[in-house]
Amino acid sequence: MTALVLSLIAAGLILAVLAWTLESGSTLEIVLSGVTLACLVAVGVILLAGDGVVGWREGWWNVLLLLAGAFAVAGGGPLTTSVLALVDRGNTRSQSTQQAGEVLRGGALIGALERGAIFASIVAGWPEGLAIVLAIKGLARYPELRSPDQPASVTPQAVAERFIIGTFTSVLWSVTCAGVLLSR
Template identity: 85%
Template sequence: MTAIVLSLTATGLILAVLAWLPRSGSTLQIVVSGLMLACLFTVGILLLAGDGVAGWREAWWNILLLVAGAFAVAGGGPLTTSVLALVDRGNTRSQSTQQAGEVLRGGALIGSLERMAIFASIVAGWPEGVAVVLAIKGLARYPELRSPDQPASVTPQAVAERFIIGTFTSVLWSVTCAGLLLSH
Protein backbone atom coordinates (compact mmCIF):
# COMPACT_ATOMS: atom_id res chain seq x y z
CA MET A 1 0.00 0.00 0.00
CA THR A 2 2.86 2.40 0.79
CA ALA A 3 4.22 2.12 -2.76
CA ILE A 4 0.81 2.80 -4.29
CA VAL A 5 0.18 5.83 -2.07
CA LEU A 6 3.62 7.28 -2.80
CA SER A 7 3.27 6.58 -6.54
CA LEU A 8 -0.14 8.23 -6.76
CA THR A 9 1.03 11.23 -4.76
CA ALA A 10 4.09 11.58 -7.00
CA THR A 11 1.88 11.24 -10.09
CA GLY A 12 -0.33 14.00 -8.69
CA LEU A 13 2.75 16.18 -8.18
CA ILE A 14 3.86 15.60 -11.77
CA LEU A 15 0.36 16.48 -12.99
CA ALA A 16 0.46 19.60 -10.79
CA VAL A 17 3.66 20.76 -12.44
CA LEU A 18 2.27 19.98 -15.90
CA ALA A 19 -0.93 21.89 -15.08
CA TRP A 20 1.09 25.11 -14.92
CA LEU A 21 2.03 24.79 -18.61
CA PRO A 22 -1.29 25.35 -20.44
CA ARG A 23 -2.94 28.73 -20.60
CA SER A 24 -4.63 29.65 -17.30
CA GLY A 25 -8.22 28.45 -17.22
CA SER A 26 -7.92 26.50 -20.46
CA THR A 27 -9.83 23.25 -20.91
CA LEU A 28 -6.52 21.34 -20.85
CA GLN A 29 -5.59 22.89 -17.50
CA ILE A 30 -9.02 22.06 -16.09
CA VAL A 31 -8.69 18.42 -17.24
CA VAL A 32 -5.17 18.06 -15.82
CA SER A 33 -6.35 19.65 -12.56
CA GLY A 34 -9.21 17.15 -12.46
CA LEU A 35 -6.75 14.27 -12.88
CA MET A 36 -4.59 15.75 -10.14
CA LEU A 37 -7.64 15.97 -7.88
CA ALA A 38 -8.50 12.35 -8.73
CA CYS A 39 -5.00 11.27 -7.61
CA LEU A 40 -5.44 13.06 -4.30
CA PHE A 41 -8.93 11.61 -3.83
CA THR A 42 -7.67 8.08 -4.59
CA VAL A 43 -4.79 8.44 -2.13
CA GLY A 44 -7.27 9.60 0.50
CA ILE A 45 -9.54 6.62 -0.13
CA LEU A 46 -6.60 4.21 0.06
CA LEU A 47 -5.38 5.71 3.31
CA LEU A 48 -8.87 5.70 4.82
CA ALA A 49 -9.49 2.11 3.70
CA GLY A 50 -6.21 0.98 5.24
CA ASP A 51 -4.48 2.08 8.40
CA GLY A 52 -3.44 5.48 7.04
CA VAL A 53 0.24 6.17 7.56
CA ALA A 54 0.31 4.40 10.92
CA GLY A 55 3.00 1.76 10.84
CA TRP A 56 4.90 3.32 7.96
CA ARG A 57 8.66 3.41 8.30
CA GLU A 58 9.83 6.91 9.12
CA ALA A 59 11.81 7.17 5.87
CA TRP A 60 8.68 6.52 3.76
CA TRP A 61 6.64 8.95 5.84
CA ASN A 62 9.34 11.61 5.30
CA ILE A 63 9.19 11.02 1.54
CA LEU A 64 5.41 11.37 1.64
CA LEU A 65 5.85 14.56 3.68
CA LEU A 66 8.08 16.11 1.01
CA VAL A 67 6.03 14.95 -1.98
CA ALA A 68 2.70 15.91 -0.39
CA GLY A 69 4.12 19.31 0.59
CA ALA A 70 5.29 19.98 -2.95
CA PHE A 71 1.93 18.71 -4.24
CA ALA A 72 0.09 21.09 -1.86
CA VAL A 73 2.08 24.09 -3.04
CA ALA A 74 2.29 23.29 -6.78
CA GLY A 75 -1.16 21.80 -7.25
CA GLY A 76 -3.18 24.53 -5.62
CA GLY A 77 -2.38 27.15 -8.25
CA PRO A 78 -3.72 25.33 -11.32
CA LEU A 79 -6.64 23.95 -9.34
CA THR A 80 -7.61 27.44 -8.15
CA THR A 81 -7.28 28.84 -11.67
CA SER A 82 -9.41 25.99 -13.00
CA VAL A 83 -12.12 26.60 -10.40
CA LEU A 84 -12.11 30.32 -11.22
CA ALA A 85 -12.40 29.49 -14.95
CA LEU A 86 -15.37 27.23 -14.25
CA VAL A 87 -16.99 29.98 -12.17
CA ASP A 88 -16.49 32.46 -15.04
CA ARG A 89 -18.39 30.44 -17.63
CA GLY A 90 -21.21 32.66 -18.82
CA ASN A 91 -20.01 35.80 -17.04
CA THR A 92 -19.49 39.08 -18.85
CA ARG A 93 -15.96 40.45 -19.11
CA SER A 94 -16.49 42.95 -16.28
CA GLN A 95 -17.78 40.19 -13.97
CA SER A 96 -14.88 37.89 -14.81
CA THR A 97 -12.79 36.67 -11.90
CA GLN A 98 -9.93 36.28 -14.38
CA GLN A 99 -10.08 40.01 -15.11
CA ALA A 100 -10.10 40.64 -11.36
CA GLY A 101 -6.56 39.28 -11.36
CA GLU A 102 -5.55 42.73 -12.67
CA VAL A 103 -6.48 44.16 -9.28
CA LEU A 104 -5.21 41.31 -7.09
CA ARG A 105 -1.66 41.17 -8.40
CA GLY A 106 0.78 38.54 -7.20
CA GLY A 107 -1.97 36.00 -6.53
CA ALA A 108 0.03 32.98 -7.71
CA LEU A 109 2.99 33.76 -5.45
CA ILE A 110 0.81 34.72 -2.51
CA GLY A 111 -1.26 31.56 -2.98
CA SER A 112 1.86 29.38 -3.04
CA LEU A 113 3.16 30.96 0.17
CA GLU A 114 -0.28 30.61 1.73
CA ARG A 115 -0.47 26.88 0.85
CA MET A 116 3.05 26.30 2.15
CA ALA A 117 2.28 28.01 5.46
CA ILE A 118 -1.04 26.19 5.89
CA PHE A 119 0.45 22.81 5.00
CA ALA A 120 3.32 23.34 7.44
CA SER A 121 1.07 24.51 10.27
CA ILE A 122 -1.29 21.53 9.89
CA VAL A 123 1.54 18.98 9.67
CA ALA A 124 3.28 20.60 12.65
CA GLY A 125 0.12 20.13 14.70
CA TRP A 126 -0.72 23.83 14.91
CA PRO A 127 -4.08 24.22 13.12
CA GLU A 128 -4.41 27.72 14.55
CA GLY A 129 -1.81 28.66 11.95
CA VAL A 130 -4.55 28.50 9.31
CA ALA A 131 -6.38 31.36 11.05
CA VAL A 132 -3.15 33.35 11.31
CA VAL A 133 -2.40 32.91 7.59
CA LEU A 134 -5.94 33.88 6.59
CA ALA A 135 -5.91 36.91 8.88
CA ILE A 136 -2.62 38.13 7.43
CA LYS A 137 -3.85 37.59 3.88
CA GLY A 138 -7.18 39.32 4.57
CA LEU A 139 -5.52 42.32 6.19
CA ALA A 140 -2.93 42.59 3.42
CA ARG A 141 -5.55 42.39 0.65
CA TYR A 142 -8.15 44.61 2.32
CA PRO A 143 -6.98 47.87 0.67
CA GLU A 144 -7.15 46.26 -2.80
CA LEU A 145 -10.59 44.81 -2.10
CA ARG A 146 -12.01 48.17 -0.99
CA SER A 147 -10.11 50.51 -3.30
CA PRO A 148 -12.28 52.91 -5.31
CA ASP A 149 -9.50 53.11 -7.91
CA GLN A 150 -10.26 49.73 -9.51
CA PRO A 151 -10.16 49.61 -13.31
CA ALA A 152 -13.47 50.00 -15.13
CA SER A 153 -12.88 46.65 -16.85
CA VAL A 154 -13.77 44.74 -13.66
CA THR A 155 -16.48 44.99 -11.02
CA PRO A 156 -15.68 45.17 -7.28
CA GLN A 157 -17.85 42.06 -6.84
CA ALA A 158 -15.62 40.10 -9.25
CA VAL A 159 -12.55 41.12 -7.25
CA ALA A 160 -14.16 40.00 -3.99
CA GLU A 161 -15.33 36.74 -5.59
CA ARG A 162 -11.85 36.01 -6.89
CA PHE A 163 -10.38 36.60 -3.45
CA ILE A 164 -12.93 34.41 -1.65
CA ILE A 165 -13.09 31.56 -4.18
CA GLY A 166 -9.33 31.54 -4.69
CA THR A 167 -8.60 31.57 -0.97
CA PHE A 168 -11.11 28.83 -0.13
CA THR A 169 -9.93 26.59 -2.97
CA SER A 170 -6.29 27.10 -2.05
CA VAL A 171 -6.87 26.49 1.67
CA LEU A 172 -9.01 23.39 1.14
CA TRP A 173 -6.39 21.97 -1.20
CA SER A 174 -3.47 22.48 1.20
CA VAL A 175 -5.44 21.20 4.21
CA THR A 176 -6.41 18.09 2.27
CA CYS A 177 -2.82 17.43 1.23
CA ALA A 178 -1.71 17.85 4.84
CA GLY A 179 -4.50 15.57 5.99
CA LEU A 180 -2.92 12.66 4.14
CA LEU A 181 0.02 12.80 6.51
CA LEU A 182 -2.18 12.85 9.58
CA SER A 183 -4.20 9.79 8.64
CA HIS A 184 -3.75 7.22 11.38
Protein backbone atom coordinates (compact mmCIF):
# COMPACT_ATOMS: atom_id res chain seq x y z
CA MET A 1 0.00 0.00 0.00
CA THR A 2 2.84 2.41 0.81
CA ALA A 3 4.39 1.97 -2.62
CA LEU A 4 1.03 2.50 -4.36
CA VAL A 5 0.28 5.68 -2.42
CA LEU A 6 3.75 7.12 -3.05
CA SER A 7 3.56 6.15 -6.74
CA LEU A 8 0.19 7.83 -7.20
CA ILE A 9 1.35 11.01 -5.48
CA ALA A 10 4.55 11.05 -7.56
CA ALA A 11 2.59 10.45 -10.79
CA GLY A 12 0.18 13.24 -9.88
CA LEU A 13 3.08 15.57 -9.15
CA ILE A 14 4.67 14.83 -12.53
CA LEU A 15 1.35 15.43 -14.30
CA ALA A 16 0.87 18.68 -12.39
CA VAL A 17 4.30 19.94 -13.41
CA LEU A 18 3.52 19.03 -17.04
CA ALA A 19 0.21 20.88 -16.79
CA TRP A 20 2.08 24.03 -15.64
CA THR A 21 3.94 24.07 -18.98
CA LEU A 22 0.75 24.13 -21.06
CA GLU A 23 -1.33 27.09 -22.13
CA SER A 24 -3.62 28.18 -19.32
CA GLY A 25 -7.13 26.84 -19.85
CA SER A 26 -6.22 24.54 -22.75
CA THR A 27 -8.08 21.28 -23.13
CA LEU A 28 -4.93 19.28 -22.42
CA GLU A 29 -4.30 21.25 -19.22
CA ILE A 30 -7.86 20.55 -18.10
CA VAL A 31 -7.46 16.84 -18.83
CA LEU A 32 -4.11 16.65 -17.00
CA SER A 33 -5.62 18.53 -14.06
CA GLY A 34 -8.48 16.06 -13.97
CA VAL A 35 -6.09 13.11 -13.94
CA THR A 36 -4.04 14.85 -11.24
CA LEU A 37 -7.19 15.25 -9.17
CA ALA A 38 -8.02 11.58 -9.80
CA CYS A 39 -4.59 10.60 -8.42
CA LEU A 40 -5.27 12.53 -5.22
CA VAL A 41 -8.76 11.04 -4.88
CA ALA A 42 -7.35 7.53 -5.42
CA VAL A 43 -4.75 8.13 -2.70
CA GLY A 44 -7.49 9.31 -0.36
CA VAL A 45 -9.65 6.26 -1.07
CA ILE A 46 -6.72 3.88 -0.56
CA LEU A 47 -5.77 5.50 2.73
CA LEU A 48 -9.37 5.63 3.97
CA ALA A 49 -9.95 1.99 3.02
CA GLY A 50 -6.87 0.95 4.97
CA ASP A 51 -5.34 2.28 8.15
CA GLY A 52 -4.16 5.54 6.63
CA VAL A 53 -0.49 6.17 7.28
CA VAL A 54 -0.56 4.37 10.63
CA GLY A 55 2.31 1.93 10.79
CA TRP A 56 4.33 3.58 8.03
CA ARG A 57 8.05 3.71 8.66
CA GLU A 58 9.18 7.23 9.44
CA GLY A 59 11.35 7.38 6.34
CA TRP A 60 8.44 6.60 4.02
CA TRP A 61 6.20 9.07 5.84
CA ASN A 62 8.88 11.75 5.33
CA VAL A 63 8.96 10.93 1.60
CA LEU A 64 5.17 11.29 1.56
CA LEU A 65 5.49 14.62 3.38
CA LEU A 66 7.84 15.99 0.72
CA LEU A 67 5.85 14.62 -2.21
CA ALA A 68 2.51 15.78 -0.82
CA GLY A 69 3.91 19.25 -0.09
CA ALA A 70 5.25 19.60 -3.62
CA PHE A 71 1.96 18.20 -4.94
CA ALA A 72 -0.01 20.75 -2.91
CA VAL A 73 1.99 23.63 -4.37
CA ALA A 74 2.34 22.41 -7.95
CA GLY A 75 -1.01 20.68 -8.45
CA GLY A 76 -3.19 23.55 -7.32
CA GLY A 77 -2.08 25.99 -10.02
CA PRO A 78 -3.19 24.05 -13.10
CA LEU A 79 -6.28 22.83 -11.28
CA THR A 80 -7.29 26.39 -10.42
CA THR A 81 -6.76 27.69 -13.96
CA SER A 82 -8.67 24.66 -15.30
CA VAL A 83 -11.61 25.38 -12.99
CA LEU A 84 -11.59 29.03 -14.10
CA ALA A 85 -11.46 27.95 -17.76
CA LEU A 86 -14.42 25.61 -17.20
CA VAL A 87 -16.35 28.45 -15.56
CA ASP A 88 -15.73 30.56 -18.68
CA ARG A 89 -16.60 27.84 -21.23
CA GLY A 90 -19.56 28.92 -23.28
CA ASN A 91 -19.49 32.34 -21.65
CA THR A 92 -20.84 34.81 -24.18
CA ARG A 93 -20.35 37.77 -21.89
CA SER A 94 -17.37 39.96 -22.56
CA GLN A 95 -16.70 39.97 -18.82
CA SER A 96 -14.97 36.68 -18.12
CA THR A 97 -12.81 35.54 -15.25
CA GLN A 98 -9.92 35.17 -17.73
CA GLN A 99 -10.07 38.88 -18.55
CA ALA A 100 -10.24 39.61 -14.82
CA GLY A 101 -6.81 37.99 -14.56
CA GLU A 102 -5.46 41.21 -16.10
CA VAL A 103 -6.37 42.97 -12.86
CA LEU A 104 -5.25 40.27 -10.42
CA ARG A 105 -1.62 40.04 -11.45
CA GLY A 106 0.76 37.57 -9.86
CA GLY A 107 -2.00 35.06 -9.15
CA ALA A 108 0.10 31.98 -9.95
CA LEU A 109 2.92 32.96 -7.59
CA ILE A 110 0.57 34.14 -4.87
CA GLY A 111 -1.44 30.92 -5.22
CA ALA A 112 1.68 28.75 -4.92
CA LEU A 113 2.77 30.62 -1.78
CA GLU A 114 -0.75 30.40 -0.38
CA ARG A 115 -0.94 26.62 -0.97
CA GLY A 116 2.49 26.09 0.58
CA ALA A 117 1.59 28.10 3.67
CA ILE A 118 -1.77 26.39 4.09
CA PHE A 119 -0.27 22.93 3.62
CA ALA A 120 2.46 23.66 6.17
CA SER A 121 0.07 25.10 8.75
CA ILE A 122 -2.37 22.17 8.49
CA VAL A 123 0.39 19.53 8.64
CA ALA A 124 1.99 21.33 11.58
CA GLY A 125 -1.31 21.09 13.46
CA TRP A 126 -1.98 24.81 13.35
CA PRO A 127 -5.25 25.25 11.39
CA GLU A 128 -5.44 28.87 12.51
CA GLY A 129 -2.71 29.49 9.94
CA LEU A 130 -5.31 28.97 7.23
CA ALA A 131 -7.33 31.92 8.56
CA ILE A 132 -4.23 34.09 8.72
CA VAL A 133 -3.21 33.25 5.14
CA LEU A 134 -6.70 34.00 3.84
CA ALA A 135 -6.92 37.23 5.83
CA ILE A 136 -3.59 38.44 4.47
CA LYS A 137 -4.57 37.52 0.93
CA GLY A 138 -7.95 39.21 1.22
CA LEU A 139 -6.49 42.39 2.69
CA ALA A 140 -3.70 42.50 0.11
CA ARG A 141 -6.10 41.99 -2.80
CA TYR A 142 -8.86 44.30 -1.52
CA PRO A 143 -7.62 47.40 -3.39
CA GLU A 144 -7.57 45.46 -6.67
CA LEU A 145 -11.02 44.03 -6.02
CA ARG A 146 -12.55 47.47 -5.52
CA SER A 147 -10.39 49.65 -7.75
CA PRO A 148 -12.29 51.98 -10.08
CA ASP A 149 -9.22 52.08 -12.37
CA GLN A 150 -9.86 48.67 -13.94
CA PRO A 151 -9.86 48.20 -17.72
CA ALA A 152 -13.22 48.91 -19.34
CA SER A 153 -13.53 45.27 -20.44
CA VAL A 154 -13.48 43.99 -16.85
CA THR A 155 -16.17 44.43 -14.21
CA PRO A 156 -15.50 44.40 -10.46
CA GLN A 157 -17.86 41.41 -10.24
CA ALA A 158 -15.68 39.38 -12.66
CA VAL A 159 -12.57 40.24 -10.64
CA ALA A 160 -14.25 39.24 -7.36
CA GLU A 161 -15.56 36.04 -8.97
CA ARG A 162 -12.07 35.08 -10.16
CA PHE A 163 -10.64 35.82 -6.70
CA ILE A 164 -13.25 33.71 -4.91
CA ILE A 165 -13.20 30.75 -7.29
CA GLY A 166 -9.42 30.72 -7.47
CA THR A 167 -8.96 31.00 -3.73
CA PHE A 168 -11.50 28.30 -2.89
CA THR A 169 -10.06 25.87 -5.42
CA SER A 170 -6.52 26.51 -4.26
CA VAL A 171 -7.35 26.21 -0.56
CA LEU A 172 -9.40 23.03 -0.97
CA TRP A 173 -6.57 21.45 -2.96
CA SER A 174 -3.88 22.23 -0.38
CA VAL A 175 -6.06 21.14 2.56
CA THR A 176 -6.81 17.86 0.77
CA CYS A 177 -3.11 17.26 0.13
CA ALA A 178 -2.43 17.91 3.81
CA GLY A 179 -5.23 15.53 4.76
CA VAL A 180 -3.31 12.68 3.12
CA LEU A 181 -0.62 13.06 5.76
CA LEU A 182 -3.10 13.31 8.60
CA SER A 183 -4.91 10.07 7.74
CA ARG A 184 -3.89 8.36 10.96
